[in-house]
Amino acid sequence: MQNTRINTATSLLLVMIASQPALAALNAVDSGPYTQENGGFAAWYQDTHGRVLELCLSKATSSRTPGAAGAPAYMCGLASEPGFDTTQAVNFPTNFPGEAFWFTGDASIVDAATGIDLTYVSALEAAFAAEEVVEGDQVSFARIRIRVDVPQEGTYIVTHPYGVEIFEVDAAGGRVINMTRDIGIGVPQTYDGALTGDVGPFLRSVNGPYTEPNPDTFEDETFIGDPNLLEEVTGSPFGTNFIRIQGPGGIDLRTDLFAVMGKLSTDVILPTPARVERATYSRKNGVSGVEAQQDVFLQAPPPPNTASFTDSSNVSVEMTEANTTGNWYGQSSSNPTALPVTLNLSADNQLAIPNSTATTVTTPLVDLVQIHSATYNPANGQLTISASSSDETASPTLTVFSNGNDIGTLAGAGPIKTLTTNISPIPPSEIRVESTNGGSDLEEVIIQP
Known part of the structure; x- marks a missing residue:
């Protein structure tokens, strides 16, 4: 595993765009000590909406959806796998899943008329670096996965709760859109890397929360969704609580239905994120x-x-x-x-x-400082800057910094102040203007031809 992993077919050029401002997706994570009860993983994560989700290992089942024979409708999405038997008690490392989750929010779009077959995964996952249940190998990461069968070449735009992705497809046929972005994998048993991932705040069912009894402890537990159902959700930091794919030939498909999993903590009391x-x-x-x-x-x-x-x-x-x-x-x-x-x-x-x-x-x-222009002329080594402060009555001093060095003070009679100074032979890549009243602005320098 790597800190960031993006998989694409050779026929696909993937272009990521930042159509929304960068946000801190999650607010806090359990700092330990990490116990065997949770497999040596962080017990919980908190999102910026204040919800604290525990590592979901409960065998509580859904009272809304009947499970199949030998496959109960677990609220934590548990499934038997080599090395993990759901009919036995969860125990690390002798009977523990190779993958577990604090959160999942999944959706799909299948449309025979257009040939679109889309799978979407958002998750906050616990796993093992070498994919074997071994003490000292525990990692966590925030995952966004988008896989799509598309009918033709062209530009496809996928809008989802945690962002917008653009795919340029130059050879259609099959699952040519195949992206997995995992953020947070670092030194084993350090779990703060996932805080900077794309997942968060946690999506949650508009019909929840749901309460179900734990058959092992006989205590009621609360969940933000039921992964055995498809439901509308809320929680997107951008208000895009849906999956939408737009493409050539007028393709425009959307779903508002997700399968959401997450177990709310009732023991961890944290301050409101702000x-x-x-x-x-x-x-x-x-x-x-x-x-x-x-x-x-x-x-x-x-x-x-x-x-x-x-x-x-x-x-x-x-x-x-x-x-x-x-x-x-x-x-x-x-x-x-x-x-x-x-x-x-x-x-x-x-x-x-x-x-x-x-x-x-x-x-x-x-005050609010705004840099209006920052240009450099290689012919004469002149750097020219104009900026202003939102404080037009006190006229605070505006100082220009390059690479941490003071390179001059802006001057002028009106609200917009200017500075022209010689910096040769190498121009700065960016400059910062700071006000004596506390405001500042950062701007990349435009290099003239």
């Missing part, structure tokens, strides 16, 4: 005085939860969230007359997850 995305102010001289506003963006669990911030005037401002993605926004018209200012933000997840705790985070309120 990450400040931006806290900036702007002000200018208006007809009746200074016109100001404070704009605050927070990543936290979506409604029915709540979020708020205390502005520079110590006024509490309720924040709003529009599409259940966990992106909160709030605005205040207070003028931050004394800088620097530290804002307090609060997020409470207890309405959705009663055993979570509220969180308060702090962040500095800074």
Whole structure:
């Protein structure tokens, strides 16, 4: 296994696009100690919506779907395999699955009219580096897998809950789209790599959660979905709670139905995830005085939860969230007359997850710096930069940095300040402009022909 694995047929050119901003997919992972009860794996992962999922090894079965003879409808998707017998107690390493999961969210599209046959897998997986159940070889990773039989050459776009992928197919016939992206595999028994994968927040059934008894412990357990059913889901960080494939000849197919698996922890109590995305102010001289506003963006669990911030005037401002993605926004018209200012933000997840705790985070309120242009002329070695601050009344100093070195201060009478300086013979690849009021911006330098 490798840290990132992408498999494609030789006839396929795969192009990945970032149509959405990069997000922290998961919030936290069990830091140990790791026990044999969980096969030496992390006991749990928490997503940015606050849900904590345990490694799913329970033999609880679905009360909604009957299982087949010898194959119970396990809520954890367990299946007998060499070295693992589901009729016996789970025990590491003598009777333990070669693959187990904290989460899965799978879907498919099969359409005879167009010839499309698509399989989609999203998972947070526990496995063994050499694919043998061996102590010290445990790894985890976040997986996105897309496999598609396509009828003809051309461009295919697959939109899914965790992103958008573009495939250029130059030879149709069979499963020519074949992508597996695993992120997080590193040193065995270190599990934080999966936090930066593509999977998260966890998809969950709109009909759940479901409670089923564990036949071994006789305790009720709670699950975010039933992997034995196909159901609509919520939880996509982009609001794309579906699979859609678009292709040549007007192909446009979609499904909203997923098989989702995940066992909610009732023992792990964690703070509500809350990450400040931006806290900036702007002000200018208006007809009746200074016109100001404070704009605050927070990543936290979506409604029915709540979020708020205390502005520079110590006024509490309720924040709003529009599409259940966990992106909160709030605005205040207070003028931050004394800088620097530290804002307090609060997020409470207890309405959705009663055993979570509220969180308060702090962040500095800074001006919004924008670099308008950064160009380099190789003929004369001149680097020219223009930038502005959202604070038009205090006129903070804007300093330019290249490779950590101060290369000058922007100047000018209006809101947009400029700097032209000689940097020779090698231009910087990027520059940063920093304001004395805390804001900054980073920009790649355009090299003129």
